[in-house]
Amino acid sequence: MPLRAPEPAITAEDEVVGLCRDLLRIDSSNFGDGSGPGERAAAEYVMASLTEVGLDPEYYESAPGRANVVVRLPGEDPTLGALVLHGHLDVVPAQASDWQVDPFGGEERDGLLWGRGAVDMKDMDAMILAVVRQMARDGRRPARDVVVAMFADEEAGGAFGARWSVDHRPDLFEGATEAISEVGGFSVEIDGKRAYLLQTAEKGLAWLRLIADGRAGHGSQVNPDNAVTHLAAAVARIGLHDWPLTLTPTVRRLLTGVADLTGTRFDEDDPAGIDRLVAALGPAARFVGATIRTTAAPTQLAAGYKANVIPGRAEATIDVRYPPGHGDETFATLAELAGEHVRFERVHQDIALEVPFEGDLVDAMVAALRAEDPGVAVLPYTLSAGTDNKSLSRLGITGYGFVPLLLPADLDFPGMFHGVDERVPTDSLKFGVRVLDRLLGTC
The missing domain is CATH 3.40.630.10 (Zn peptidases)
Known part of the structure; x- marks a missing residue:
């Protein structure tokens, strides 16, 4: 047999x-x-x-x-x-x-x-x-x-x-x-060259409830202390705020790497040039573009229970993501934008992270990638989420x-x-x- x-x-x-x-x-x-x-x-x-x-x-x-x-x-x-x-x-x-x-x-x-x-x-x-x-x-x-x-x-x-x-x-x-x-660890194409993005930082997170209190009353009355009006104005100011560029060490190193791959120059005082470098990352620009500044996105609204009743309270939720090392200034700005009639409750908050793009583990990750895909660039980046x-x-x-x-x-x-x-x-x-x-x- x-x-x-x-x-x-x-x-x-x-x-x-x-x-x-x-x-x-x-x-x-x-x-x-x-x-x-x-x-x-x-x-x-x-x-x-x-x-x-x-x-x-x-x-x-x-x-x-x-x-x-x-x-x-x-x-x-x-x-x-x-x-x-x-x-x-x-x-x-x-x-x-x-x-x-x-x-x-x-x-x-x-x-x-x-x-x-x-x-x-x-x-x-x-x-x-x-x-x-x-x-x-x-x-x-x-x-x-x-x-x-x-x-x-x-x-x-x-x-x-x-x-x-x-x-x-x-x-x-x-x-x-x-x-x-x-x-992290996934590939992107930059000016026809393949690179891998290794995640070494995460933005901080805060889900904030904005609460406006006012004087409840009949919808037909003049009411300068309308909670909905207070809240709406605060949400609009926060949602439309132009947050300044905030380039952390990880972001700077990433943009320097992208500039090298594209044969251009990284100048942190040139916002238009930074936008071009971010755009060079193709689909990954979705992640990276949200890491060069704080974001504060209004995501939920709640107020009132009847069309002809001015409510005494109105609420909104804001999803805030801030770069490592910039939490305190972010919350101070938000308080200023919200104004005197709106207060905050912190629904959930978590820290920002930024770790070195160096050391034995980083070297091993880079080497493991290059063993399967020789000669590729590996760049650090910040995750806009957590x-x-x-x-x-x-x-x-x-x-x-x-x-x-x-x-x-x-x-x-x-x-x-x-x-x-x-x-x-x-x-x-x-x-x-x-x-x-x-x-x-x-x-």
Whole structure:
């Protein structure tokens, strides 16, 4: 009887698309008010994926259905600080009627995998799982301890995920010094040259409730103390305010790199020239253009209960994002713009971050990218939004955004974050696992 050929070894590249597809088919929408399905089903899938290859992850819930998973991989050198490799399992809601496909169908079309979370951030979750599973099957250890964490609730500030974990389970991250997560490591095209943006900073965040009090009364009466009028004027002043250019060290270094690639000059006293450098980043200009100044966007309004009644109170919500080191001046400006009739309540606030674009981990990330894509430029940048690195920073952990993806130049990747028809190229996922596998073996 002839011998049967041995089965080919399963690799991370073989698995990553299927893992991502499975995760996309799990609806883990986070509405921010506790009404969504929670992360339990996604966390159970992660648990099964890890235990199948002999790992012993810990599952815990911060509230019913708000599930988190953590597992520690021992490294070759236990004297080195541990690396936290983290993702989040929740996604923002999707309105199916706006999409070309079922947002929770995990459909593959023309080499792209479609679904809510394909870029934010079940793509990275799948890449992490694929690499860790392969390492476990191969019996390989990372260069240092790696703490793999899949958190709940990132899309609503992390109160049930990273922030809860830092407050209640800091033991899980003992000895960790650095972290990797979203949103960076993806490629862009600058003047026909490919570059990768490595996220080394995040703007600060404040969701502010503006409250105007006035004199309630009949809608037919003259009322100079109208809460709606006070609020409307404040919202208009804030929403139309021209915030000045604020160039942090990360932004300066990015713009200098873009100038080098385009053969132009970076002059921080030339606003038009700065705008041209930002525009040279193509679709990534969406992210970068929001990091060169503070933004304060009115997002919600509420007042009154009847057409002929002037209410005694009116409210609005403002989404404020400020550059690292500029929180105090931002809030002082907002108070001035709001005026004497409007006060603030802070609904949610989180810190800004800025970390060095240097050191062994940064060198290893750059080297891992260049090993798969030789000669490319790697530039630091600031994220206009926020990540769970904010929570981990409270434990002294230095966080970077590094989801390595080689993308088609014409794909509007940044525009798909929280957008419709979210999708990621399957080849990009395979590229990512090669880079991550190399990184974990060397950093």
